[in-house]
Amino acid sequence: MKFRKQYERVIERLFLFSATISVLSVLFITFFIMLEGLPLFFRSTTEFAPPTVFEFLFGLEWFPTDTPPKYGIMPFIVASLLVTAGALILAVPVGLAVGIFIAEIAKGRTQRILRSVTEILAGIPSVVYGFFGVMMIGFFLQNFDDPIVNYNVFSASVILAVMTLPTIINITEVSIRSVPKDFTEGSFALGGTHWQTISRVLVPAARNGIITGVILGMGRAIGETMAVIMVAGNQPTIPTDGLRSRVRTLTMAVVNDMGYAADDHRVALFTTAIVLFFFIMALNVATQIITRKSSIKVS
Amino acid sequence: MATQTIPGMKDAPLSDHTRVVLRQQTIAKGIIWGAAGLTMGILILIVGYIIFNGLYTRQIRDYPVMPYTQESVVIDGSGTELSVVVPRSMRIRDVIYQDLRDIFNGRTPYLGYLTTQNINAVPVVYSGEGFATAAERYLLPEGRTFEFYGDDVTFAGTVEEIQAIVDEEPGTIVVAPPAIAERIDRTKIAGIRQVAVVVHPDILALQAGRRLEHLERNQVADLYSGDVVAWSAVGGPSIEIEAQDLANDIEGIYEPLPAIPVILDESAGAAAPSLDAIGDDLSLRDTAITVTTVEAFIETLTTTRGAIGIIRAREAMEAELPYLEIERVSHWANLRPALFFRAPSRAGAVGGLSYIIVNTVAMIIFVLLIATPIGVSAAIFLVEYAKQGRLIYILRLGTDTLAGIPSIIFGLFGMVFFSQILGFKTGLVSGTLTLTIMILPTIVRTSEEALKSVSGGLREGSLALGATKLQTIFRVVLPAASPGILTGVILAIGRAVGETAALLFTMGSNLALLRSLNSPIRVLSVHLYMLIRENISIPNAFAAATILVVIVFFVNYSTTKLIGRLNKAAGQ
Numbered sequence: 001m002k003f004r005k006q007y008e009r010v011i012e013r014l015f016l017f018s019a020t021i022s023v024l025s026v027l028f029i030t031f032f033i034m035l036e037g038l039p040l041f042f043r044s045t046t047e048f049a050p051p052t053v054f055e056f057l058f059g060l061e062w063f064p065t066d067t068p069p070k071y072g073i074m075p076f077i078v079a080s081l082l083v084t085a086g087a088l089i090l091a092v093p094v095g096l097a098v099g100i101f102i103a104e105i106a107k108g109r110t111q112r113i114l115r116s117v118t119e120i121l122a123g124i125p126s127v128v129y130g131f132f133g134v135m136m137i138g139f140f141l142q143n144f145d146d147p148i149v150n151y152n153v154f155s156a157s158v159i160l161a162v163m164t165l166p167t168i169i170n171i172t173e174v175s176i177r178s179v180p181k182d183f184t185e186g187s188f189a190l191g192g193t194h195w196q197t198i199s200r201v202l203v204p205a206a207r208n209g210i211i212t213g214v215i216l217g218m219g220r221a222i223g224e225t226m227a228v229i230m231v232a233g234n235q236p237t238i239p240t241d242g243l244r245s246r247v248r249t250l251t252m253a254v255v256n257d258m259g260y261a262a263d264d265h266r267v268a269l270f271t272t273a274i275v276l277f278f279f280i281m282a283l284n285v286a287t288q289i290i291t292r293k294s295s296i297k298v299s
Numbered sequence: 300m301a302t303q304t305i306p307g308m309k310d311a312p313l314s315d316h317t318r319v320v321l322r323q324q325t326i327a328k329g330i331i332w333g334a335a336g337l338t339m340g341i342l343i344l345i346v347g348y349i350i351f352n353g354l355y356t357r358q359i360r361d362y363p364v365m366p367y368t369q370e371s372v373v374i375d376g377s378g379t380e381l382s383v384v385v386p387r388s389m390r391i392r393d394v395i396y397q398d399l400r401d402i403f404n405g406r407t408p409y410l411g412y413l414t415t416q417n418i419n420a421v422p423v424v425y426s427g428e429g430f431a432t433a434a435e436r437y438l439l440p441e442g443r444t445f446e447f448y449g450d451d452v453t454f455a456g457t458v459e460e461i462q463a464i465v466d467e468e469p470g471t472i473v474v475a476p477p478a479i480a481e482r483i484d485r486t487k488i489a490g491i492r493q494v495a496v497v498v499h500p501d502i503l504a505l506q507a508g509r510r511l512e513h514l515e516r517n518q519v520a521d522l523y524s525g526d527v528v529a530w531s532a533v534g535g536p537s538i539e540i541e542a543q544d545l546a547n548d549i550e551g552i553y554e555p556l557p558a559i560p561v562i563l564d565e566s567a568g569a570a571a572p573s574l575d576a577i578g579d580d581l582s583l584r585d586t587a588i589t590v591t592t593v594e595a596f597i598e599t600l601t602t603t604r605g606a607i608g609i610i611r612a613r614e615a616m617e618a619e620l621p622y623l624e625i626e627r628v629s630h631w632a633n634l635r636p637a638l639f640f641r642a643p644s645r646a647g648a649v650g651g652l653s654y655i656i657v658n659t660v661a662m663i664i665f666v667l668l669i670a671t672p673i674g675v676s677a678a679i680f681l682v683e684y685a686k687q688g689r690l691i692y693i694l695r696l697g698t699d700t701l702a703g704i705p706s707i708i709f710g711l712f713g714m715v716f717f718s719q720i721l722g723f724k725t726g727l728v729s730g731t732l733t734l735t736i737m738i739l740p741t742i743v744r745t746s747e748e749a750l751k752s753v754s755g756g757l758r759e760g761s762l763a764l765g766a767t768k769l770q771t772i773f774r775v776v777l778p779a780a781s782p783g784i785l786t787g788v789i790l791a792i793g794r795a796v797g798e799t800a801a802l803l804f805t806m807g808s809n810l811a812l813l814r815s816l817n818s819p820i821r822v823l824s825v826h827l828y829m830l831i832r833e834n835i836s837i838p839n840a841f842a843a844a845t846i847l848v849v850i851v852f853f854v855n856y857s858t859t860k861l862i863g864r865l866n867k868a869a870g871q
Contacts, residue, residue, distance in 0.1 A: 018676035023697030097334030123851040125797025195324035223705025225800040
């Protein structure tokens with residue numbers, strides 16, 4: 001009996017340990033990315049004067065192989081924000097509408113099909129989206145003179161919009177669904193039509209959840225790598241040509257150079273990753289604050 | 300959901316306000332239906348496009364000869380005939396003269412680009428009855444012998460000798476008289492395409508920034524029959540009668556350049572191809588010029604503007620006549636079962652996906668072996684042991700945060716931590732561990748939901764029967780929650796299979812079979828990325844993408860089925 005108790009205690013410890021692995025992973029990831037990236041600001045050698053944090057973040061020039069090298073990641077930050085904004089402008093209205101559709105309008109079979117559609121869109125690997133993007137660009141380049149669908153911000157935004165759509169749809173649906181039935185019934189009792197109930201009662205009540213969805217979508221868009229790297233054009237300069245500019249985002253910068261980078265250059269890529277990491281963490285904190293404020297649970 | 304009839308709607312006229320509200324509702328719902336349709340359309344477009352191209356490939360290629368195949372060709376005036384024989388396993392239906400020539404003078408030792416098989420050419424010439432010298436006159440430039448090009452070519456004097464080579468070498472290509480060719484077992488005759496379309500040099504000249512690059516076979520027929528009279532109708536040049544004058548803003552003035560067929564009469568012998576090569580039942584236009592010797596043909600063609608003619612590719616090459624590329628559309632089934640069993644080579648341009656599939660399956664097995672126990676244990680702790688409070692909040696926060704970290708960050712972390720600090724190098728172990736922490740949140744969350752959905756009564760019943768807490772968990776709760784847990788595992792498979800960014804620097808991208816745990820290998824998603832980035836083979840990329848999409852469908856189908864079963868069980 002005593003042995004049995006001890007055995008149970010050991011197993012319980014194992015469960016606890018497993019449960020802490022996620023937290024440990026987050027801590028380890030944070031620590032090691034910092035460890036590799038932060039030295040950029042402190043490594044001083046004869047031919048290399050380390051950039052200040054300000055120079056790094058707001059520098060407009062990225063010439064890692066020059067002597068002395070220039071590490072300014074403003075172009076990447078602008079590019080990341082630009083494609084993310086473009087993606088959200090396209091994805092939020094559609095995602096919202098489809099979320100409402102699944103939660104309130106569609107019934108039975110239509111609802112099931114659309115839910116599967118959303119899941120499959122979420123499941124398609126990003127490299128496949130990228131491949132599709134490349135093929136579409138090829139098609140447009142072949143058939144039109146100077147089409148807007150080229151290796152540029154526009155294409156990257158469209159692909160990212162499709163990729164963030166499922167996140168927004170899902171969370172909109174869950175949020176609207178979790179608004180208490182009383183709200184709907186109250187609205188109908190007051191003579192509200194179905195659409196008035198949706199637009200004036202359900203969506204406002206689900207607002208926090210929807211915002212969380214948009215932020216999560218933003219996180220997915222900003223951190224997305226493989227789809228963007230194939231369609232965004234990969235030009236490390238400040239975008240000047242609007243939607244037609246070829247750009248390189250933060251994620252692209254890391255993947256693009258990591259294969260051959262050495263010394264300071266490699267460190268600078270990790271520093272770039274730190275910036276990306278900060279963006280993601282900020283978005284995470286924002287969702288935490290919003291979910292804690294609202295009574296609606298978003299899974 | 301809501302009833303949309305207004306009480307007394309049919310009797311009383313609607314007020315203006317009601318009408319506006321109803322119209323708004325119709326418009327809004329219309330927009331929402333539109334958005335839903337758009338989402339569905341996007342999915343159908345993407346998936347349909349990928350799967351269609353994955354199963355079926357259509358390739359337009361230009362060839363220097365007409366798509367007219369002959370089982371055997373006459374070499375010269377003596378009437379010697381030549382056939383090409385290949386092993387039955389070789390994926391080739393016909394061979395164009397230029398390729399045949401390159402194979403027999405050693406310039407194309409590799410057959411991958413002709414057959415999509417990873418084999419080298421073994422050219423064999425039948426050497427009996429003076430056939431070898433005849434073959435030289437056909438396959439090699441004037442006056443050259445096979446010996447001139449080294450010992451690439453094997454001579455075989457009897458059917459038995461040829462048979463031995465054919466059975467030994469999958470890349471054997473034999474030229475022999477048809478009578479001999481028929482007697483070799485386990486082979487097939489590959490058709491020969493040797494009819495070139497030659498034109499007056501002006502036809503291929505650049506005019507107004509455009510150049511006639513290729514024609515379709517029926518366009519050639521149209522030019523011959525007179526259905527198309529002028530070259531400009533098929534994208535060719537016109538005669539410029541007044542030059543472009545930029546200063547006075549005068550665009551050039553042009554007159555149509557008529558197509559003039561030049562026909563080499565059959566009396567010229569082996570060099571004159573049959574007019575069947577152009578099309579069946581060809582009616583010649585009356586402007587056609589007929590000549591009787593090869594020399595006259597060449598002379599007419601180089602001096603008559605607008606001339607077009609067909610001649611054997613060998614004579615066209617010897618006389619260096621300008622020839623037109625002929626467009627040929629070929630279709631084939633792309634994702635064949637053989638693709639799964641053949642090894643990739645030439646960076647994935649030819650061959651199959653066997654190594655890649657093995658590597659991917661190994662990766663998934665390893666990831667699941669590590670991630671499932673950890674994830675389920677974590678979920679058990681969160682649901683069965685932890686009490687609401689600080690600890691559980693931190694643990695949940697950790698899982699949520701981990702789920703939000705982009706895969707490229709995981710890749711960098713894996714590269715530093717697993718590959719370098721822990722010393723696993725770039726390979727299966729590093730990649731697997733990186734993926735494990737990446738998919739952990741998926742497994743933890745779905746397992747949590749599954750465990751929560753097990754009714755409390757089940758637990759209490761078990762405890763009341765005297766089982767310990769652990770026995771209850773393992774014998775009662777886990778079995779009841781297993782469909783839900785399995786759902787999480789399948790979702791995790793879907794995510795792991797498609798992951799690329801995290802694997803580029805941890806698993807590597809070497810096109811090698813998994814042999815050791817610490818050497819770089821390539822999985823399916825990375826393979827797809829490499830095929831596109833280096834523009835190696837678009838058909839193969841479609842095949843890889845199709846496999847990935849099919850896996851997504853499988854994941855969706857099985858999780859939906861499992862959840863359906865779970866709901867049913869909960870309902871009972």
